Amino acid sequence: MLNIFMRILGIDPGYGRMGYGVIEKKQSGQWKALVYGCLNTDSKKSFVCRLMEIKEKVDALSKKYKPEVMGVEKLFFFKNAKTAMDVGQARGAILLAGIENKMEIYEFTPLQVKQAITGYGKAEKKQIQKMTATVLGLKQKIKSDDAADALAVAVCAAQRLWMEKIKSR
Numbered sequence: 001m002l003n004i005f006m007r008i009l010g011i012d013p014g015y016g017r018m019g020y021g022v023i024e025k026k027q028s029g030q031w032k033a034l035v036y037g038c039l040n041t042d043s044k045k046s047f048v049c050r051l052m053e054i055k056e057k058v059d060a061l062s063k064k065y066k067p068e069v070m071g072v073e074k075l076f077f078f079k080n081a082k083t084a085m086d087v088g089q090a091r092g093a094i095l096l097a098g099i100e101n102k103m104e105i106y107e108f109t110p111l112q113v114k115q116a117i118t119g120y121g122k123a124e125k126k127q128i129q130k131m132t133a134t135v136l137g138l139k140q141k142i143k144s145d146d147a148a149d150a151l152a153v154a155v156c157a158a159q160r161l162w163m164e165k166i167k168s169r
Contacts, residue, residue, distance in 0.1 A: 006024070006025040006068055006069070006161075007022055007023070007024045007025075007034065007065055007066060007067040007068060007069075008022070008023050008024075008067055008068070008069040008070070008071060008154045008157050008158055008161075009021070009022050009058075009061060009062065009065065009067035009069070009070045009071070009098075009103065009154065010022075010023065010070075010071045010072075010150040010151055010152070010153035010154025010155070010156075010157065011058070011070065011071065011072045011073065011094050011150055011153065012073050012146045012147075012149035012150040012153060013072060013073060013075075013087055013090050013091045013094055014087055014090060014146065015041060015047070015050055015051070015054065015086050015087060015089070015090040016040065016041060016043065016050075017038050017039070017040050017041075017146055018038065018039045018040075018041075018054060018057070018090070018094070018146065018150075019036075019037075019038050019144060019145075019146025019147045019148070019149050019150035020036065020037060020038070020039060020058075020061060020147070020150045021033060021035070021036035021037075021147060021150040021151035021153075021154050022034040022035050022036070022061070022065045022067055022154070023136060023151065023154045023155065023158065025158070030137065031135065031136055031155065031158055032136055032137055033136040033137075033138055033151060034065060035065065036142065036147040036150060036151050037144065037147050038144050038146045038147055039054075039057045041053045041054060047086065047089075050090075051089060051090060051092075051093045052093070054090050054093045054094060054097075055093040055094070055096060055097045058093070058094050058097035058098070058101075059097050059100070059101065062097065062098075062101035062103065063101075067103060068103060068104065069103055069104045069105075069106065069157055069161065070094075070098040070103040070104070070105045070106070070157075071105075071106045071107075071108060071153040071154050071156055071157030071160075072091060072094055072095065072098070072105065072106070072107050072108075072153065073107075073108060073109075073110060073113065073149065073150075073153050074091075074107045074108060074109045074110075075087060075088055075091065106156075106157045106160055108153060108156050108157070108160075112156060113128070113149075113152050113153055113156045114128060116152075116155065116156040116159050116160075117131045117132055117135070117152050117155060117156065118131050125145060125148075128148070128149075128152050129141065129142055129145075129148045129152075132148060132151050132152045132155055133148075135155055136151060136155065
């Protein structure tokens, strides 16, 4: 279940900009950020083409970094129903890429991520970013909120795997 060298891809979904982060478990047992950032889709393309672009970008990350697990943030609340539907469709493209790349997939609400990272489900973004950076041994602030959220989702997936391992003993 939990290999010595494991990689987890965390995703903060979006159709215009998608945050991603790949974390890796080292032999010491510590998790380290391997890579993180944001992937943008071309706003001049049709929505369907942007969905394909998202899937292709997740495929490329999967092929390059070979994560065994994917953590994806669930939709929780949106003021704009159209935005929620579009992000939901982007999540579908992301999940499809994960399935096709044979990753084990975990989905988390923002509340679950906050709880896992800080122990408090209503933590503020700055607290989550700081704790995520601390857990992953990052010396500098994660500049993009989307990338920070994606790394936090990956850490949440790592914690879920750890809990499952403990329960299976």
